[in-house]
Amino acid sequence: MVSKSLSDWLDYAERQHVNAIELGLDRVRAVAAALGVRQTCPVILVGGTNGKGSTCAMLEAILRAAGYRVGLYTSPHLVRYTERIRINGAEVSEEALCEAFAEIDSARGETPLTYFEIGTLAAWQVFSKSSLDVIILEVGMGGRLDAVNVFEPDCSIVTGVAIDHTDFLGTTREQIGYEKAGIFRPARPAICSDPNPPESLVKHARLIGADLRLIGRDFSYKGDRQQWSFVGRSMNRNSLAYPALRGANQLLNASAVLAALETLADRLPVSMQAVREGLLHVELTGRFQVLPGRPTVILDVAHNPQSIGVLAENISNLGYAPETYAVVGMLSDKDVVGSISLIARRVDHWLACSLPGPRGLSGDALAAKLREAGVAGDIEVCDGPTAGLNRAKERAQPDDRIAVFGSFLTVSDVLQSSGRH
Known part of the structure; x- marks a missing residue:
């Protein structure tokens, strides 16, 4: 089975479930248990309608600048499937990915997995063999029932909440906000960079006892034409370079990143120099x-x-x-x-x-x-x-x-x- 090419495995993965999209955690959780999945380093989940990719890219760039070995899983890809899984900034090899697909196929038994679910577990298998200091997982759709939500985050980020994927997530911001908030955990940091968060998101965080941190209330930013500053609950970052990613909304994303890193400072301390360097050199194809x-x-x-x-x-x-x-x-x-x-x-x-x-x-x-x-x-x-x-x-x-x-x-x-x- 390992001798299959990546193209063969991807074609195979597309045929394993009758539906291209089938939200739910039971299938992934069962196969993860069969694989013996264990978490050995901090995990950051990133969800939201827009801004997820930029947020993940800035997290990766800053943490790498701080000297950490970083695993990043994103979707979809633009040209190559291997773009989805990066270890310390480098795309996963096709050989490592094929090996992970074979392990998942052996462990799943009769459990049908979707293309995204197989890819998510494959990313984790690759990460588990890579001696990482931190793992960043981007939600594919929604959050509550998305495959990445089988993993337990040390910090969760929800960027903007807008109307999209209405066939699966609901037709209002309140319905969609509830789905996005599903990646929050009790007593764990829950960051939201939407300036007008849905009440459903705020209410869910409160009900489960998450440590909710909202932009404008718990963290904020200000800037002039040359530089900008971040103000958190207990940590300020001053005289920062603007992110290399273009766009007027990138300070919202960057602020969520710094708010998340503030909550993880005891496990993943990051210097001011690493923040500056990461923001200066971050790259993300296809975003303005x-x-x-x-x-x-x-x-x-x-x-x-x-x-x-x-x-x-x-x-x-x-x-x-x-x-x-x-x-x-x-x-x-x-x-x-x-x-x-x-x-x-x-x-x-x-x-x-x-x-x-x-x-x-x-x-x-x-x-x-x-x-x-x-x-x-x-x-x-x-x-x-x-x-x-x-x-x-x-x-x-x-x-x-x-x-x-x-x-x-x-x-x-x-x-x-x-x-x-």
Whole structure:
């Protein structure tokens, strides 16, 4: 079984459960017990609708700068599956991952696991053999019933809470907030960086006796054009460099990171120099990523109203450009009209791109949604994101800008074709 290639194992994993997504902890918990899973170092869980990836990246960068061996599990990937599992900043080898898949397949018996559940357990198997000082796990969807929630966090972080994945998590912020709060634990630090947290999240933390820390109440930040400062319950961090990740919302994420590290200071002390170095060097592909060259090309995996609204704000903060082109591909189960309406006035020309798979919108269907959202610019239909970007580059002048967004699949297609990842 170990002789299977990673591609073979991933194809196999996709066929092990009748549903692509099936939330619940019983299956993962049973297989984890069969594997003899033990936790030997601090674990940080990171959930939220948007901002999870940036928060995980900053945690990893700062902890590595402090000299710790860090395991990081994130999803989805953009180009290679191995992006999901990193040890000290390096992607896991395909050989180690294949070995982990074989161990899980042997341990699961007749228990059907989803693709994400197998991947989560595989990440843990890899981490368990790597002598780590700390493990960071990003929630895939929701929190309460997500596979990573079988592990016991020493600290949990919930970033922003917005409407997304309504078929699984609920249709209101209160319902979704409750699901996100499911990663909190009694008497353990529970960080929330949403400036307006759902009451359901606050209530759940209170009911279970979590040590809830809210931005604006228990920690905060302030800054000028050169530097910023963090104020926590018992620890301040002054004269900090702005995170290398672009975007107006990154100080919210950075503040949650520092609040979490404050709670773990007795086990994972981090110096001011490590904080500064980590923030200066943090990288995250596809999050308001500005490519070199002209015209300016921005890649962003924004795919729901909250994240696309932030993208619109970030584009406006870039300053003047004569024309802005949008290369967009989106999935049919997203709030396309609500999302596009938030960025419509920032865009002059639209390239509506087809995405593959049963959930992917065709370019024509997306163009109809754009018109429904009331976009004022012209709309051109393209076969895919790469074709859309090439067409935008043909039309744009050197001082114009091009924003590529709408889905992880949209950005992934462009990255793969350009060889930039």
